[in-house]
Structure formats: structure tokens, C-alpha cells
Amino acid sequence: MDTNALIRLSENVWQQNYDPFNNIFLSAVVSALPIVFFFVCLIVFKLKGYTAAFLSVVLVSLVAIFAYDMPILKVFYSLVYGVLFGLYPIGWIIIAAIFLYKLSVKSGYFDILRESIVKITPDMRLQVILIAFCFGAFLEGTIGFGGPVAITAALLVGMGIKPIQAAALCLIANLPPATFGAVGIPITALANLVQVDAIKISTMSAIMLAPFSFCIPFLLVFLLSGFKGVKETLPACFVAGFSFILTKIITASFLGPQLPDITAGVISIAALGSFLKLWKPKNIMLSEDQNITAQNSQIAQNSLDSKVQKEALNASKPQTINVKQTLLSGTPFAILIFIIIIWTQDNFNALFANGGALNFLTLSFNFKELSEIQQIAPIVKETKAVKSLFEIPLINSVGTAIFLAALCTIVILKIKIRTAISAFSETCKEMYLAIVTICLVLAFAYLSNYSGISATLALALSKTGESFVFFSPIVGWLGVVLTGSVTSSNVLFGSLQQLTASQLGINEVLLLSANAVGGAAGKMISLQSIAVAASVVGLMGKEAQVLRLTLKYSLILALGSGVVCFMTASFFPWIVP
Numbered sequence: 001m002d003t004n005a006l007i008r009l010s011e012n013v014w015q016q017n018y019d020p021f022n023n024i025f026l027s028a029v030v031s032a033l034p035i036v037f038f039f040v041c042l043i044v045f046k047l048k049g050y051t052a053a054f055l056s057v058v059l060v061s062l063v064a065i066f067a068y069d070m071p072i073l074k075v076f077y078s079l080v081y082g083v084l085f086g087l088y089p090i091g092w093i094i095i096a097a098i099f100l101y102k103l104s105v106k107s108g109y110f111d112i113l114r115e116s117i118v119k120i121t122p123d124m125r126l127q128v129i130l131i132a133f134c135f136g137a138f139l140e141g142t143i144g145f146g147g148p149v150a151i152t153a154a155l156l157v158g159m160g161i162k163p164i165q166a167a168a169l170c171l172i173a174n175l176p177p178a179t180f181g182a183v184g185i186p187i188t189a190l191a192n193l194v195q196v197d198a199i200k201i202s203t204m205s206a207i208m209l210a211p212f213s214f215c216i217p218f219l220l221v222f223l224l225s226g227f228k229g230v231k232e233t234l235p236a237c238f239v240a241g242f243s244f245i246l247t248k249i250i251t252a253s254f255l256g257p258q259l260p261d262i263t264a265g266v267i268s269i270a271a272l273g274s275f276l277k278l279w280k281p282k283n284i285m286l287s288e289d290q291n292i293t294a295q296n297s298q299i300a301q302n303s304l305d306s307k308v309q310k311e312a313l314n315a316s317k318p319q320t321i322n323v324k325q326t327l328l329s330g331t332p333f334a335i336l337i338f339i340i341i342i343w344t345q346d347n348f349n350a351l352f353a354n355g356g357a358l359n360f361l362t363l364s365f366n367f368k369e370l371s372e373i374q375q376i377a378p379i380v381k382e383t384k385a386v387k388s389l390f391e392i393p394l395i396n397s398v399g400t401a402i403f404l405a406a407l408c409t410i411v412i413l414k415i416k417i418r419t420a421i422s423a424f425s426e427t428c429k430e431m432y433l434a435i436v437t438i439c440l441v442l443a444f445a446y447l448s449n450y451s452g453i454s455a456t457l458a459l460a461l462s463k464t465g466e467s468f469v470f471f472s473p474i475v476g477w478l479g480v481v482l483t484g485s486v487t488s489s490n491v492l493f494g495s496l497q498q499l500t501a502s503q504l505g506i507n508e509v510l511l512l513s514a515n516a517v518g519g520a521a522g523k524m525i526s527l528q529s530i531a532v533a534a535s536v537v538g539l540m541g542k543e544a545q546v547l548r549l550t551l552k553y554s555l556i557l558a559l560g561s562g563v564v565c566f567m568t569a570s571f572f573p574w575i576v577p
Contacts, residue, residue, distance in 0.1 A: 014070065014074060014372060014374070015373075015376050016068075016373065016376060016379070016450075016451070016452030016455065017068060017452060018379065018452050018456050020067050020068050020069065021067075024456070024460050025460055025463075027067075028457050030063060030067050031454075031456040032457060034060035034063060034444070034453070037055070037059050038052055038056040038527065041056065042543060042544040042547055043544055043548065046544055048541035048543075049437045049530070049540070049542075050436050053440035053444065053531075054440055056444055057079065057447070060447050060448060061447065063453065064447055064453065068452055070451045074369050074370065074373055075447060077369040077370050078370065078443075078446050078447040078450040078451070079443040079446070079447055081446050082443035082444065082445055082446030082447065083440075085390075085446070086438045086440075086442040086443070087435065088392055088397075088399070089397050089398060089399050090442065090528070091431075091435040091439070092400070093143075093147050093150065093399040093402065094146065094150055094431055094434065094438075094532060094535065094536065095399070095403075095427055095431055096402035096406060097150040097151050097402050097536070098150065098154065098536060099402075099403065099424050099427045100151075100332050100405055100406040101158075102423040102426065103409050103410060103413070103420065104409070106419050106423055107419075109329040109331070109332075110329070112325050112326060112328075113330060114158060116326050116329060117159065121280075122284055122286060123280075123281055123285050124159070124160070124161065124286060125221045125224050125225060125229055125233050125285050126233060126236055126276065127156075128156065128224060129220060129236070129237070130273070131152050131155050131159070132169050132170045132173035132220065133176075133217055133220060134240065134244070134265050134268040134269040134272065135152060135155075135265060135269065136148045136152045136174060136177065136265070137244070137261050137265035137268070138261065138262055138265030138266060139152065139265075140174060140177035140180075140181065140182070140261050140265075141177060141180065141181075141183065141260070141261025141262035141264075141265060142182065142183070142341070142344065143340055143398045143401070144182025144185070146528065148170075149170045149174055149532055149533050150532055150533075151333075153167050153533055153537050154537070156169065157538075164542075164545050166537050167537045167546045167549075168546055169224075170533060171523070171525075171529055172219065172524055172553055174520075174523055174524065174529075175213075175216060175523065175524065176209055176212065176216060176244065176264075176520070177265070178486055179205050179516045179519070180205070180252075181261075182344075182398070183258045183259075184256065184260070185487050186257075186487040186519070187202050187205060187257035189491055190491065190494045190512060190515070190516065193490070193495065194495060194497075194498045194508070194512060196508065196509060196512060198256055198257055199253070199577075200577040201257070201512050201513050201516070202252040202253070202256055202257040202260070203577050204512075204513035204576055204577055205252065205257075205513040205516050205517055206245075206248045206251075206260060207249060208513055208514065208565070208568070209248070209517055209520075210245045210248075211560075212521075212560065212561075213241065213244055213245045213264075214241035214245050215241065216241065217236075217237040218230050218237045218241070221233050221237060223549075225285055229285065232281045232282055232283055233281050235275070236275060236276065236281070239271055239272055243264075243267050243268045243271035243272070247260075247263050247264040247267040248260045248261075248263070248264040328412070331409060331412050332405060332406070332409040332413075333405075335409060336401070336405040339401045339404055340398075340401055343398070348396065351396075352393055352395065361393070361395050361396075362396075363392040364389055364390065364392070365389075365390055366390075367389075367390065368388070369388075370385075370450065371385050371388035373385060373386045373388075373450050374386070375455075378459070378462075378495070378496055378499050379452075379455045379458075379459075379492070379493070379495060379496055381495050431535055433535075433540050433541070434534070434536075434540050435535075437543070438531045438532065441484065441527035441528050441531055442484065445482055445484055445488075445528070448483070449488070453482075454479065454482045454492060457482075458475045458479070458492075458493050458496055461474060461475050461478075462500050468500055469511070469565055469570075470565065472500075472511045472514040472515060472518070472562070472565055473514040473515065473519075473521070473558060473562050474518055474561075475493050475496070475515060476489050476515035476519035476522070477519060477522035477554075477558040477561075479492050479493050479519055479522070480518075480519040480520070480521075480522035480523050481522040481526050481527075482526075484526040485526075485528075486516060486519040489516075489519040490512075490516055493515055494515065497511040497512050497514070498511070507569075507573065507576045509576050509577055510565065510569060510573075510576045511565075514561065517565075518561045518562070521554055521557035521558040521561055522554060524550040524554045525551050530543045530546050530547055530550075534546050
């Protein structure tokens with residue numbers, strides 16, 4: 001360890017050192033301290049999310065400086081980069097998504113939308129499958145970046161689901177689509193990095209995800225009403241899960257990674273909706289909101305802590321709904337889907353790329369200190385600099401797409417300007433602490449990556465020899481727990497997975513896919529995801545409550561991914577493309 005680390009402010013080039021103690025397992029123990037500390041702060045000491053995140057940022061900074069000999073300026077700018085990324089695009093997405101939701105509530109059309117969903121099925125368990133699992137997958141395939149969890153969690157609260165349940169259910173339901181993410185970016189980025197056919201990784205990822213994707217509807221129902229509930233809704237869960245995995249595998253195998261989430265989401269909604277016209281559960285489980293009478297609705301409303309919840313539970317009196325009202329109630333989300341389709345077109349994005357006619361609408365600046373940080377083998381095949389260019393796409397960003405949908409909603413639903421301004425102001429006031437937490441979490445994540453701390457943990461697991469086939473998904477899981485992004489985890493550990501597969505004589509496609517699938521299991525407990533989910537349901541500062549609900553399922557699914565990977569390599573290698 002360099003004792004002059006404190007006074008050394010900068011160097012021309014700094015290469016990451018993944019084994020600062022010349023013992024990879026000792027180095028791994030030290031590198032794990034910040035993330036373990038964060039979870040202890042939340043679960044044991046029950047600190048608020050932003051307090052735990054701030055203390056963890058301090059600790060990871062000390063580890064980076066004293067254990068990894070990272071120059072202080074590079075530590076500082078790594079933190080700054082993470083904070084900026086937390087503000088844009090993540091913070092902007094959250095503000096825009098909650099603003100859109102509030103407009104729907106304040107216009108009165110959200111109550112109509114809720115009644116329309118109840119007409120499909122009044123059963124709360126099946127509503128959760130439709131919204132969190134099916135619609136959530138569609139949103140993940142189109143917008144990603146935390147938007148699906150923010151939107152679906154807000155919708156579930158509006159349907160009368162308890163906030164803590166809504167947050168946990170949406171995080172768990174996000175497992176199957178998170179592997180492919182927004183228009184397949186996690187898989188595409190991985191394929192480009194390791195120069196492997198994207199369709200091969202896409203196909204194998206869909207196959208590995210199949211047992212988990214099929215089980216998620218059953219798990220969601222179990223969390224709401226136990227084994228009895230699963231038994232009562234068994235046929236519907238089967239239809240949702242089977243239609244989802246079948247569509248996903250076919251799409252991934254023939255069309256690639258861009259569309260599986262979108263097609264699986266749409267087809268599963270159609271399949272389950274059609275099935276529910278022919279079948280109903282014997283016992284209907286209603287939300288607390290549906291059981292509240294008009295007389296005591298106000299009492300329940302006054303007891304709520306969050307404005308989001310208060311608005312969502314405004315007067316649940318029965319009302320006559322005509323076709324026009326039903327169509328208008330879905331306008332905010334229909335507009336969002338339409339705009340997102342445009343936003344994902346290559347021709348549209350080309351306008352804002354280098355050389356494009358609207359490139360001036362993309363602001364960018366380079367952090368010189370970060371451009372001097374280099375990743376080295378075995379994390380990458382060839383030494384290369386980390387990303388140092390920070391871009392702010394003013395127009396072609398997910399947050400702007402959602403905000404534009406909100407503006408269109410104001411016009412089409414004829415919402416008063418004063419009401420819209422009030423909704424936006426309330427959103428900013430309610431979400432500012434959440435965004436502070438997210439910025440701190442992303443500062444932690446970027447410093448973990450740029451210092452080499454994240455890579456140390458993965459390298460320690462790669463030293464387990466042939467057992468690494470089991471641990472391969474857990475590397476991806478660790479990557480997402482630390483970074484909050486399946487894409488980041490894939491880019492960070494893709495080369496390591498490929499190199500280890502070559503050394504073990506295993507098809508590289510299997511381990512590359514395992515990294516993506518394991519990463520999705522880590523999404524539900526990643527610091528970023530927990531902060532987003534807690535904030536949108538009014539549980540700011542109570543992130544530990546959400547984490548307690550999702551942690552064990554994340555671990556089970558990560559270990560399950562390891563078992564699937566090991567079984568595939570040992571007994572079914574022929575299914576790997």
C-alpha cells in the first residue's frame with residue numbers, strides 16, 4: 001500500500017490493480033467491506049437509505065485510496081460521474097414517470113383506468129401479474145433505466161396494493177425482462193464486447209431464464225396470498241408464465257435481443273386477458289382499497305403517509321364508465337408507448353448521433369482524470385480506458401420521452417395548467433430525497449467500478465476452478481448489486497467470463513448468458529433499484545423494509561441460476577447454441 005496516496009492528487013495514467021494485497025481472497029474480503037457495510041447499515045442499524053449510502057461512499061472512497069492506491073482526484077471525479085448519472089438520466093426518468101402518473105390521478109382518469117383493469121379481473125393477484133409481470137416486461141423492453149419499476153409500482157399503489165408490497169412485487173417481477181433490458185442493450189453490449197453472435201447469447205439467455213420466468217407469476221401470487229392463493233389462481237399463472245417464456249424464446253432465437261421483452265409482455269397480456277374471459281378464480285381476492293366503503297375511504301386516506309398513496313386512494317365510489325372515458329383513461333400510457341416506439345428507432349437516434357442534424361441537442365463533456373484510468377487483463381482482453389465521456393441527450397432520452405407523454409396528456413385530457421404545475425411541483429418536492437439517495441448510490445457504484453473493487457470480487461470467484469460454472473451467474477449478480485445495471489455488469493465482466501470459459505473448455509455462450517441471467521437476479525436488491533422502488537411508493541428512508549422482502553428471493557434466484565448453469569454444462573451442453 002502506497003503511504004503517499006493521500007497527497008498524490010493525480011497521475012497521467014493509473015492502471016487498476018485487482019489484487020492489491022497479492023492474495024486475491026484477502027483482496028476480495030477488503031473489497032467486499034463497503035457493500036457489506038451498506039447492507040448492515042440498512043438491515044441491522046436501520047439507517048435511512050441516504051444516510052447508509054453516504055457512509056458507504058465514504059468507506060468505499062477510503063478503500064479505493066488506501067487499499068487500491070487510487071489517486072484522490074480520480075476518486076473524486078469517479079464520484080462526480082456517478083452523481084451526474086444519478087441526476088440524468090435516472091433522476092429525470094423518475095421525475096417524469098411520477099409526473100405522468102400524478103397527471104393521470106389528478107385528472108380523475110386513473111380511477112377509470114383502475115375500474116377498467118378491475119373489469120378484466122377484480123382479483124388483486126391477477127392484477128399484479130398483468131401490471132407488474134406482463135406490462136412491466138413491456139416497459140423494460142422499451143424504456144428500462146428504472147422506469148418500469150417506477151411506473152408499475154405507482155400503478156399498483158393506485159390499485160390499492162400496500163406500498164411495501166407494490167415495491168417488492170415490482171422488483172421481483174422485473175427479473176425476467178431485466179436480462180434483456182431496454183431494446184436488448186445489455187445483450188447487445190455484451191455481444192459487441194466479446195465479439196460473439198448476439199442471437200446465440202440471446203437464445204441461451206432466454207432458455208436459462210425459462211424456469212424462472214415461468215415461476216415468477218406463481219411467486220407473485222404466493223407473496224400476496226400464500227399457497228392457497230397459488231392453488232386458486234394456478235391456471236392463470238400457468239397461462240401467463242407459459243405464454244411469456246414461449247414468446248421470449250422464439251423471439252430471442254429468431255429476431256435477436258431487441259424485442260423479446262416487448263413481444264413477451266404483449267403476448268402474455270393478450271393471453272391472460274383472453275383466458276380470464278373464459279375462467280375466473282373460485283375465490284376473488286380484493287385489495288383493501290376495493291373493500292373500503294365510500295364512508296370510511298376518507299379515514300383511510302388521512303392515515304396514509306405519502307401523497308402518492310393519498311391520491312391513488314381518492315374516493316373509490318362506483319361509477320358508470322363509457323367507452324370514451326375508458327379510452328381516455330389509457331391515454332397517458334398509450335401516448336408513452338407510441339413515443340417510446342419512435343424513440344427506439346435507429347433513424348430517429350441517428351439524428352442525435354455524431355454527424356446527425358440534431359447532434360447539437362446532445363451535450364457532452366469529457367473527464368480527463370477518468371480518461372487516464374485503465375482496465376487491464378484479465379478483466380479486459382486488451383488494456384483500455386474506462387468511459388470518461390458524460391453525455392446529456394436533451395431530446396432522445398427515456399426521461400424526455402416520458403415527459404413529452406405527460407405534456408401530451410395535459411393537452412388531450414384538458415388538464416388545467418395550474419393543476420399540471422402543481423403536480424410537477426409536488427413530484428419534485430416528494431422525490432428530491434430519493435434522487436439524493438440514488439445519486440449517492442451511483443457514486444458508490446462508479447467508484448467501485450473505476451477503482452477495480454468490483455473486479456476483485458469477480459476474479460476471486462473465477463479462481464474456484466471448474467466450480468466456476470456454478471459461480472458464473474453469481475459474478476453477474478455481484479456486478480448488478482454493485483452497479484445497479486445488467487449492462488454495466490455484462491460490460492465489466494464479459495471478458496472475464498469468456499476467458500474463464502476458454503480455460504475450462506466450456507462453450508463461452510453459456511457463461512456469457514449466465515452473467516446476464518445472474519445479473520437480473522441482482523437487480524431486485526441493487527442499491528439503485530431499491531431506492532427507485534421505495535421512493536415512488538412513498539417509502540423514502542425505509543429502503544430496508546423493501547430490501548428485507550427481496551433479499552432472500554434474489555439469493556435463491558442467483559443460486560438457482562448457478563444450478564441451471566452447472567446442470568446445462570454437465571448434462572445438457574447440446575442446448576447451448
